[in-house]
Amino acid sequence: MNHDSYPDDYIRGILNGVKSIAMVGASPINVRPSYFAFKYLLQRGYDMIPVNPGHVGKSLLGRPFVGSLAAIGRPIDMVEIFRSSAHIMPVVEEALKLSPLPKVIWMQLGGRDDDAAERAEAAGIRVVMNRCPKIEWGRLSSEISWMGVNSRTISSKRAPLPTQGMRLSLNRMSLGGGATTASDRAAKDRNEVS
Amino acid sequence: MNDRVPGFSTLAVHAGAQPDPTTGARATPIYQTTSFVFNDADHAASLFGLQAFGNIYTRIGNPTNAVLEERVAALEGGTAALAVASGHAAQVVVLQQLLAPGDEFVAARKLYGGSINQFNHAFKSFGWNVVWADTDDIASFEAGISPRTKAIFIESIANPGGTITDIEAVAAVAHKAGVPLIVDNTLATPYLIKPIDHGADIVVHSLTKFLGGHGNSLGGLIVDAGTFDWSKGNKYPMLSEPRPEYHGIKIQETFGNFAFAIACRVLGLRDLGPALSPFNAFLILTGIETLPLRMQKHCENAKAISEFLHGHSAVASVNYAGLPGDKYNNLARKYAPRGAGAVFTFSLKGGYQAGVDLVSNLKLFSHLANVGDTRSLVIHPASTTHSQLDDAAKVKAGAGPDIVRLSIGIEDKEDLIADLDQALSG
Numbered sequence: 001m002n003h004d005s006y007p008d009d010y011i012r013g014i015l016n017g018v019k020s021i022a023m024v025g026a027s028p029i030n031v032r033p034s035y036f037a038f039k040y041l042l043q044r045g046y047d048m049i050p051v052n053p054g055h056v057g058k059s060l061l062g063r064p065f066v067g068s069l070a071a072i073g074r075p076i077d078m079v080e081i082f083r084s085s086a087h088i089m090p091v092v093e094e095a096l097k098l099s100p101l102p103k104v105i106w107m108q109l110g111g112r113d114d115d116a117a118e119r120a121e122a123a124g125i126r127v128v129m130n131r132c133p134k135i136e137w138g139r140l141s142s143e144i145s146w147m148g149v150n151s152r153t154i155s156s157k158r159a160p161l162p163t164q165g166m167r168l169s170l171n172r173m174s175l176g177g178g179a180t181t182a183s184d185r186a187a188k189d190r191n192e193v194s
Numbered sequence: 195m196n197d198r199v200p201g202f203s204t205l206a207v208h209a210g211a212q213p214d215p216t217t218g219a220r221a222t223p224i225y226q227t228t229s230f231v232f233n234d235a236d237h238a239a240s241l242f243g244l245q246a247f248g249n250i251y252t253r254i255g256n257p258t259n260a261v262l263e264e265r266v267a268a269l270e271g272g273t274a275a276l277a278v279a280s281g282h283a284a285q286v287v288v289l290q291q292l293l294a295p296g297d298e299f300v301a302a303r304k305l306y307g308g309s310i311n312q313f314n315h316a317f318k319s320f321g322w323n324v325v326w327a328d329t330d331d332i333a334s335f336e337a338g339i340s341p342r343t344k345a346i347f348i349e350s351i352a353n354p355g356g357t358i359t360d361i362e363a364v365a366a367v368a369h370k371a372g373v374p375l376i377v378d379n380t381l382a383t384p385y386l387i388k389p390i391d392h393g394a395d396i397v398v399h400s401l402t403k404f405l406g407g408h409g410n411s412l413g414g415l416i417v418d419a420g421t422f423d424w425s426k427g428n429k430y431p432m433l434s435e436p437r438p439e440y441h442g443i444k445i446q447e448t449f450g451n452f453a454f455a456i457a458c459r460v461l462g463l464r465d466l467g468p469a470l471s472p473f474n475a476f477l478i479l480t481g482i483e484t485l486p487l488r489m490q491k492h493c494e495n496a497k498a499i500s501e502f503l504h505g506h507s508a509v510a511s512v513n514y515a516g517l518p519g520d521k522y523n524n525l526a527r528k529y530a531p532r533g534a535g536a537v538f539t540f541s542l543k544g545g546y547q548a549g550v551d552l553v554s555n556l557k558l559f560s561h562l563a564n565v566g567d568t569r570s571l572v573i574h575p576a577s578t579t580h581s582q583l584d585d586a587a588k589v590k591a592g593a594g595p596d597i598v599r600l601s602i603g604i605e606d607k608e609d610l611i612a613d614l615d616q617a618l619s620g
């Protein structure tokens with residue numbers, strides 16, 4: 001997989017396919033991006049599991065924190081890593097010990113570790129780096145268009161009746177080569193991180 | 195046909211719009227409402243906290259305006275856009291995100307006269323200090339840079355002279371200095387020039403002109419190219435620092451490569467208030483659907499009229515970048531191969547009085563202070579749009595006393611030429 005630019009179909013396939021998402025580094029502080037993304041994905045119906053050893057015993061929007069991926073104790077479809085590039089490898093190593101393996105490892109906007117990605121892909125796991133699943137969900141459904149964002153999709157079909165005031169189909173026609181270039185600013189390996 | 199790259203005309207008709215989910219309405223509805231109901235208290239809180247995408251209040255966003263925003267963002271090749279009440283409002287909102295009192299920006303001297311005034315007077319009263327550069331002398335932009343410089347501002351095709359700016363050369367200066375390049379693309383429209391392809395980080399528009407195109411609605415717009423890294427060196431705290439207005443959110447960290455457009459919306463438009471009426475957004479959207487057709491005709495007519503004037507015995511000189519031999523013809527070929535726009539100036543051998551006589555003799559051209567209408571327009575900049583400048587500054591801005599400015603419409607060119615001919619000999 002070329003991790004500089006992803007085909008929309010790749011991202012769409014992941015967001016349409018996964019059901020459970022373990023978010024490593026989820027924060028209970030409600031102005032942190034991880035909180036935004038956690039809440040948004042929970043509202044879209046994903047089975048969200050907050051992973052953060054510092055908050056075990058508490059819960060996030062009704063979901064109990066767990067201390068590690070291993071402590072989840074049931075199969076999960078996707079591990080979403082909300083950590084800076086320098087802290088990604090240990091999380092990927094932990095994910096690679098799970099049985100069954102997760103189908104997807106997703107690194108948040110600003111997070112990228114090409115070595116870690118290579119190891120996960122060698123184990124058959126699909127990898128996304130330096131993207132935000134909330135932004136990608138909003139873009140592919142065109143819900144993000146409410147904010148004037150260029151969704152790079154068009155459609156002549158009547159939109160499904162909105163739930164929560166939004167256009168909810170992910171299956172729109174992608175434009176511009178259908179690539180997601182959410183950000184190019186992530187350091188490509190751990191050494192680049194200041 | 196997944197992942198096909200649609201052409202400009204397809205995007206001009208479709209981008210941002212979708213049949214209405216409730217009614218099936220195919221044209222974009224005018225959501226003429228101030229406010230939008232929340233689903234419940236949590237939804238309201240999520241929207242106010244920027245945790246969800248959605249509508250709250252038309253000063254912050256409106257679904258009709260959102261279609262316009264996405265459409266122009268798509269046409270310009272940007273990541274996101276924000277529509278505001280006028281071109282001038284767009285400029286205020288952009289600079290408010292970038293400059294604190296005492297900061298500076300470098301601007302090209304060849305600009306719309308209203309922008310020169312805005313920068314020299316209104317912005318100085320905010321403590322945003324303009325440093326003027328000579329549009330044709332790239333070194334003068336570099337010379338204007340200081341540690342307090344936060345941006346460079348140019349017009350792609352400059353009003354009033356219709357001159358072409360070397361966008362790539364100015365972008366190189368901006369990026370070397372670590373500041374964004376802002377390009378006012380009003381007179382070119384993305385049909386003729388896409389500044390982002392040449393290094394612009396922010397594009398602003400007066401939608402009032404060719405994009406709306408029918409002389410019926412004021413509007414302005416800001417496009418975020420998604421190219422600038424706002425986090426470096428604490429230079430742009432509106433984007434990189436925790437915002438007290440939103441309980442400590444960092445805009446760039448949260449919104450990635452469309453953070454600038456979000457900052458303009460939630461820190462600029464929300465607090466300064468120059469919202470665009472949804473009705474104006476609707477009229478401008480309708481205008482944009484025919485932008486490619488209109489721009490072709492505008493440019494074809496402008497070329498024919500500039501050639502006619504060039505050959506006329508009463509005319510001293512014609513400044514149209516589309517004319518072979520014009521000082522800006524090479525730049526026009528590089529940046530605007532589809533046409534050099536439809537706003538240009540010429541000077542009359544009879545000087546100031548001949549200009550005044552011409553304006554009063556014309557029967558088809560309208561004498562007014564606008565450009566980019568379907569109708570052909572004429573004005574004498576020295577006594578109107580550029581009247582607040584002193585004589586030397588008028589000449590530098592391309593608006594000397596003998597200069598007449600035309601904005602060529604989409605009428606039949608033969609009729610426009612006949613009108614000019616009778617007025618020049620009258």
Ligand SMILES: Cc1ncc(COP(=O)(O)O)c(C=O)c1O
Nearest residue numbers: 280281282306353380400402413
């Ligand atoms: C190039 C240019 N920029 C900005 C403006 C200001 O736009 P508005 O009148 O919509 O505020 C104008 C208006 O004449 C213009 O020609």
